[in-house]
Amino acid sequence: MKSRIELLGHPLHPILIPFPFAFLTGAVMFDALAWITSSASFWSTGGYLVAAGIATGLLAAVPGVVDFLSVVPPHSSAKRRATRHLLSNTAALTLFALAWFLRGESPAAAVIAPEVLGLLLLGAGGWMGGTLVYRNQIGVDHRYANAGRWNEGRVEAGGNPRFVPVGPLEDVGVDQMKLLHVNDRRVVVGRTLSGCVAFSDRCTHKGGSLADGVMICGTVQCPWHGSQFDVATGGVKAGPADRAIATYRLREEEGELTLDLRPEPDRS
Numbered sequence: 421m422k423s424r425i426e427l428l429g430h431p432l433h434p435i436l437i438p439f440p441f442a443f444l445t446g447a448v449m450f451d452a453l454a455w456i457t458s459s460a461s462f463w464s465t466g467g468y469l470v471a472a473g474i475a476t477g478l479l480a481a482v483p484g485v486v487d488f489l490s491v492v493p494p495h496s497s498a499k500r501r502a503t504r505h506l507l508s509n510t511a512a513l514t515l516f517a518l519a520w521f522l523r524g525e526s527p528a529a530a531v532i533a534p535e536v537l538g539l540l541l542l543g544a545g546g547w548m549g550g551t552l553v554y555r556n557q558i559g560v561d562h563r564y565a566n567a568g569r570w571n572e573g574r575v576e577a578g579g580n581p582r583f584v585p586v587g588p589l590e591d592v593g594v595d596q597m598k599l600l601h602v603n604d605r606r607v608v609v610g611r612t613l614s615g616c617v618a619f620s621d622r623c624t625h626k627g628g629s630l631a632d633g634v635m636i637c638g639t640v641q642c643p644w645h646g647s648q649f650d651v652a653t654g655g656v657k658a659g660p661a662d663r664a665i666a667t668y669r670l671r672e673e674e675g676e677l678t679l680d681l682r683p684e685p686d687r688s
Contacts, residue, residue, distance in 0.1 A: 436480035437549070443473030444516060444542060448535050455527040463527050470520045470535070477513045484509075491558060493606075496627025498556040498644075501548055508545035512538040557632070557643055571598040572631075575679075583671075583678045589616060597640075599631035600679070606631075607668060607679065610651060612638050617651045618668040618679055625661035 447469035454462035484506070492502045515538030519531045552558045571592060575584055584602055589611060592598050597610040599621055606621035608631045619640070621631050628644035635641075639657055641648045647661035654664040669680035 436476065436483070437546070440473045440477035440480055440513075441542065441546065443469045443476060444512075444535075444539060447473055447516075448532070448539050451527065451532050451535060455529065455532055458527065460526070463525075467520070467523055470516055470523075474513055474516055474520065477509070477516075481509070481513075487559060492552075492556075493622065493627050493629040495622065496556075496629075498552060498558060498627070501552055501556070502558070505545050505548040505552065508541050508548065512541035512545060514538075515541065555644065556628070566593070566595070568593060568596040571596070572601075573598065574601045576603070582682065583680055586677045586679050588676060595636050597631050597635055599629070602679065602681065605681070608640070609670070609677070609679070610635050610640070612651065614638065614652070616670050616672065616677060618670050619649070619651050619654060620666040620683075622665070623647055623649075623661060624656075624663040624665055625659075630665070 447466045450462045450466035450469060453459065454466060488502050488506060492498050515534040519534045519538070522528075522531050522534075524531075568591070573586075575586055586600060586609060589598065589609065592609070592611050594611050594613060597608050600607045600609055606629075607618055608621045609616065609618045611617075612635075619630070621629050623630055623642040623644065625642065625645055625647045628642040628647075630640050630642055630649070633641045633643040635651060638651055639648050640651050641658075642661070645660055646658065647656070648658035649655065649661070649665050650657055652667065654667040656662060656664055666683040668683060671678050671680070
């Protein structure tokens with residue numbers, strides 16, 4: 421799934437995160453050297469690097485928060501990992517801010533200690549961020565040829581009606597999908613050779629977004645671990661998932677689709 425904040429087609433988050441890493445790592449190195457050598461110039465340089473690292477860290481956090489709120493699938497292993505990533509990075513920046521606040525004119529271990537701890541937390545957060553990118557594929561355009569543009573929409577359904585109009589699917593071709601946010605639900609509407617289908621966006625294994633995966637010949641595959649489901653019945657066609665996904669009824673009248681929010685019985 422794609423980041424909503426993009427620069428020249430690339431997510432901003434990976435572009436920005438090297439700066440706080442470089443600045444804050446340099447700050448710890450210069451401060452440590454200043455403490456060892458009693459160098460005022462090293463200490464001054466470390467102070468400037470801490471300020472730059474905090475500023476760029478806050479800047480890099482903006483697209484990260486956007487991804488956390490709108491891109492990472494809810495109720496998934498990635499959401500839990502992203503939460504730990506967020507907390508780790510927040511704690512790291514807080515420790516560096518504390519060290520900067522305590523900073524005097526001469527090197528002090530009381531300043532360097534929280535910086536070292538902050539750098540360790542920053543490294544842990546970076547490792548989790550890398551896992552989110554490479555394992556959970558957050559912010560990575562990895563989809564298959566002819567998948568079409570990333571397609572997403574929102575439908576406000578007042579109360580709990582049985583049928584919700586979702587409009588035409590003119591922009592969705594065969595074996596393409598569209599993610600619909602229906603109140604607090606995420607439903608995938610797709611087109612197969614047999615017609616339109618609707619099913620839950622959540623893989624029953626680790627909660628990956630099926631709309632971000634591959635659908636072909638009536639089968640959708642989760643991009644995280646390869647679980648496959650029958651889009652008509654919801655049944656598992658290949659693991660590691662061992663539970664079916666929910667499917668929903670669709671009806672079409674004069675080119676307009678209506679979604680029945682009640683899950684169909686498990687027909688797998």
